[in-house]
Amino acid sequence: MNRKTLVLPAVVGLLAPVLAACGGSDSGSSGGDAIVVGTTDQFTATKAAPAPLDPAYAYDVGTWNILRQTVQTLMIQPRGEGDPVPEAAESCGFTDSGNERYACRLREGLKFANGDAITAQDVKYSIDRVRTINAEGGPVGLLSTIDTVEAKGDRDVIFHLKTADATFPYKLSTPVAGIVNPDDYEKNKLRDGFDVDGSGPYTLSSEVKDDALVKATFTKNPNYKGTLKVNNSKAEMVSFADADAMGKALDKGDIDVMTRSMSPEQIQKLSNDSDTSVDLVEMAxxxxxxxxxxxxxxxxxxxxxxxxxxxxxxxxxxxxxxxxxxxxxxxxxxxxxxxxxxxxxxxxxxxxxxxxxxxxxxxxxxxxxxxxxxxxxxxxxxxxxxxxxxxxxxxxxxxxxxxxxxxxxxxxxxxxxxxxxxxxxxxxxxxxxxxxxxxxxxxxxxxxxxxxxxxxxxxxxxxxxxxxxxxxxxxxxxxxxxxxxxxxxxxxxxxxxxxxxQYVAARDDVTGTAYALNSSSTLQLWELSRGVSG
Missing domain, CATH: 3.10.105.10 (Dipeptide-binding Protein; Domain 3)
Incomplete structure (x- = not known):
């Protein structure tokens, strides 16, 4: 068995802001037990940072990896890299020659996980909320080129920019632009704790101990409508104190996948060991x-x-x-x-x-x-x-x-x-x-x-x-x-x-690991499924 898999980097395409149209795709499911993913990321609610998973506040790779599973964005970075493509949107693009007016049309029938319809007003509310709260140390700077957000009818959103911003489609693919339900997120206040509600491929259930998230359970969202094919019905993310504890859990079979951060020694050992049931995937x-x-x-x-x-x-x-x-x-x-x-x-x-x-x-x-x-x-x-x-x-x-x-x-x-x-x-x-x-x-x-x-x-x-x-x-x-x-x-x-x-280590009955992380270290749990052990 070829123990170490090298995923060659995709050429990062030039950003060409064009009006794109992309239909939704049916979601699949592998069934079976949850795929359990280990991480050393720590998720803690403190007095200074009581709202670690609010899109208006969260701004590190760990919390974003939770939000990317649960909160949908207008755009998304495609599988295999390249320019962003529509996700919650049916189409998006610049509508002027100066790259200062960006328009998106929502998919028809888009819903939050609880069944509530998503409208253009919800998108405007979500973006304006981040800008209004302006959380210190948060991701609001990504929206700095926005002048106003306009909602036209139920499905059309227009972003009027202060200045040209050719990178704006990318920014709409990040969790800061996540669409949230006004019923769950106050306009002027962060949402404390570890609850997340959105329209992404999964819903979230959080297990919390001593103000820390120790396990996040992601269950396939039956109301999800977007570009992603969801290859499992449930995935769990378990937080470990360090790489050694995470590695021992993989060895015992308590988890199926290890992500960031493995120690250099672990990576070297897995890379050299040819007689094991664990595969190491190296990615750009x-x-x-x-x-x-x-x-x-x-x-x-x-x-x-x-x-x-x-x-x-x-x-x-x-x-x-x-x-x-x-x-x-x-x-x-x-x-x-x-x-x-x-x-x-x-x-x-x-x-x-x-x-x-x-x-x-x-x-x-x-x-x-x-x-x-x-x-x-x-x-x-x-x-x-x-x-x-x-x-x-x-x-x-x-x-x-x-x-x-x-x-x-x-x-x-x-x-x-x-x-x-x-x-x-x-x-x-x-x-x-x-x-x-x-x-x-x-x-x-x-x-x-x-x-x-x-x-x-x-x-x-x-x-x-x-x-x-x-x-x-x-x-x-x-x-x-x-x-x-x-x-x-x-x-x-x-x-x-x-x-x-970056690296992913997984038991060899888990498939989809080559796409489990993209070049921006985005965790893509929907890519994982169970296959035949090799």
């Missing part, structure tokens, strides 16, 4: 990791300090010692496989050099060693994160130019602290909302960025981002995108580290 991924800076903090306020760090960090060593072949060094916020990518950090800094870093600090009259703390989350990106930060610490300290300590925190504490500005330097990961360079730049650099970074570049905000969005041909947008990346490399408000591949 667009995940990145980076360091973010509070540029108002005294320790890193001077640009030269951040530039010296960029000059010292050895990405090749970091990747090889922690992730091996499972990741690649990254020299820009935009991954190498995305149209518009530029190796801006390598172009500016070249190979790691203590001599150059020292000269940069001396020219700015910075006293060395520079003392600072690197913060990381202990439970969100996998067990290898601690080792990664230990290596970063060693690289910076061995230069004699820095005195770095590291500190780890649980995700439930980490995010509120980061948003309050408690950290000077902290590590984060980014799983794209959609596979376009804009989504690796605007969320970090536009006004009201989701990290609340104090860095503000007027040229990027007022000129370069809007200019890049006017180009439906994303290759034509490359000069503006490259300039943004060059400015980031010069000012270093963010320091990219690496981009990673």
């Amino acid at each position: 991924g667009l995940e990145i990791r980076y360091l973010a800076f509070n540029t108002n903090a005294p320790s890193v306020k001077t640009k030269a300090v951040r530039q010296a760090m960029a000059q010292l960090i050895n990405r090749g060593e970091l990747v090889s010692k922690v992730y091996g072949t499972q990741a690649e060094p990254l020299f820009s916020l935009v991954p190498a496989s995305i149209t518009g990518h530029s190796n801006s950090f390598f172009n500016k800094y070249g190979d790691p050099s203590t001599t150059k870093a020292k000269a940069t600090l001396e020219a700015a009259n910075i006293t060395t060693p520079v003392k600072l703390t690197l913060h990381y989350t202990t439970d969100h990106y996998g067990s290898a994160t601690k080792k990664e930060f230990q290596i970063l610490q060693k690289q910076l300290n061995s230069s004699g130019l820095f005195d770095v300590s590291i500190q780890g925190s649980l995700w439930k504490d980490y995010i509120p602290a980061e948003r309050k500005g408690d950290y000077d330097v902290w590590g984060m990961g980014w799983f794209p909302d959609f596979p376009d360079a804009d989504n690796y730049l605007a969320p970090f650099l536009d006004k009201d960025n989701f990290l609340k970074l104090p860095y503000h570049n007027n040229k990027i905000i007022n000129d370069l981002i809007p200019a890049s969005r006017r180009e439906a041909d994303r290759i034509a947008a490359s000069p503006d995108l490259t300039q943004i990346q060059d400015d980031v490399a010069s000012d270093v408000p963010i320091l990219p580290l690496w981009q990673g591949k």
